[in-house]
Amino acid sequence: MSQLPRLISMLTLLKSRRILNATELSDKFDISVRTVYRDIAKLNEAGIPVITLEGRGYTLMDGYTMAPVQFTEKEANALITAQHLVNKSKDSSFVSDFGEAMIKIKSVFRSSILEKSELLNNKIHVFDHSFENISSNALSEIQLSITNFNYIEINYQKAEDPNITFRKIEPCAIISTDQKWILIAWCHLRKDYRAFRIDRIQHFKILQEKFENRKFNIQQYFNNC
Template identity: 40%
Template sequence: MNDHYLKKLDRVTAILTQLQSKPIVRAQDLAQKFEVSVRTIYRDVKTLENAGIPIVGEAGSGYSLMDGYKLPPVMFTKEEVLSFITAEKLMQKFLHQSLGNHYQTAMEKVRSVLKYSDKNLIENIEKQIDVYNYHPKTEDNIKNVIPIILESIAEKKQLTMEYKTMDSKISTRTIEAVGVFFEFNYWYIMAFCTLRNDFRQFRVDRILQIFKTQNPFLQEYGQINDYRKSGNGNKTTVKLLVEKKIMNHLVNSKKYYGLIDEVDTENGVELTFETEWINDGFPRWLITFADYATILEPEILQTKLNDLLIKISGKHK
């Protein structure tokens, strides 16, 4: 069997796996995933149909397996089994506690369908992999908070919650959750807040109570990254010239503080930000590397930084 037919066999098998794991699969998405033409995908689907797989749908719309059709358990390659072990170690360190039991149960089901040799492989190698996390996990006030949030997104139902703000004030909010994300060791909800009539992000560990209502969403939402990129509130453009030798220390934080452009110059790296935190958050971050940076604009940032330095100096005389 030549290389062309081996690739086709691998691709057709992978398409069958996609059909097993999703309610509907578009030919365009498959073509992009496997880096082939849409016409090639059509031929691959026809190959599956000729093999007796009952596929519902047609070219141009999407494909799915006939409801009720069952296939034998999926077999995993050795490389996939090793990736499961690594992923499990990562999840043990970073998984939100409200998802922990569900993930553990899911992994037990995965292990149950592995070949005997693969089970031995896991037993022999899982103690040789570890992930070190130097940040303590945050503790939730309630159980199953993220599953409740995800259910509300899937069902497009509003949530009502009691939330403790940064200054320890408690407020009741009705929100329409767009998604959840993990950043700087905390889980957040990105949501439309009906009280503020705008998009907000809420730290999950500050939720005191949360309930899924029967009220439907007021509007349709896109992907979570659409809202995280656009942000909300009034933004200020900031430009800094930073020495190249410290750029490695800013890899993660610069994006958090609104980086939109980065240009290498002879004198350093010119960073452009759009930030909502010009009055407090941005100056406090800048002070951590201010001796390696020059403020190009705006002047107000220089004023804010100087005021902060004077305040710090006065407290530590």
């Protein structure tokens, strides 16, 4: 887990009014005690009043609350529009995860904003002129593999090729074109970067084994194509 998500999770735990010591936080987030000290310092620097109780641990100052997130009507409209575009994606995992996220986001809309967003929702239509109806259900897992540097094993079938090949790949980036998701990855079979249409991956397995960051640069990749 990178630092920002970890800090948010740590703050959520502290908001529960629990007293947590450095060892508990270290075990919870699989980090060193020294990193816990640095994280607590970061929260304090951000203006969050984390109090150290000598011999007991950390807690938040009594009465401290986080201001609820507020969306303007235009921001809410942008999110509603984005959901319509996402719903046309050919990857069901992406559509499902975005839908769950939108439920949580809408829960903090003011009632007036929510009413207008529901009105707009019924007045947006996105037409799909794609004649190819191939779908996938791997995008969400692949995204996690990119950010956590996990190898993926795939069975892949190229267009108009009856053969399926086994590949072990290092996922690097995702692009979208013509409503198709393309995974750019280092292929150990070809010893080079390759582009894989996610909807043509027949089967995939995310491995616990991690690869070294190759510092992939997508602009350089396209320049070399």
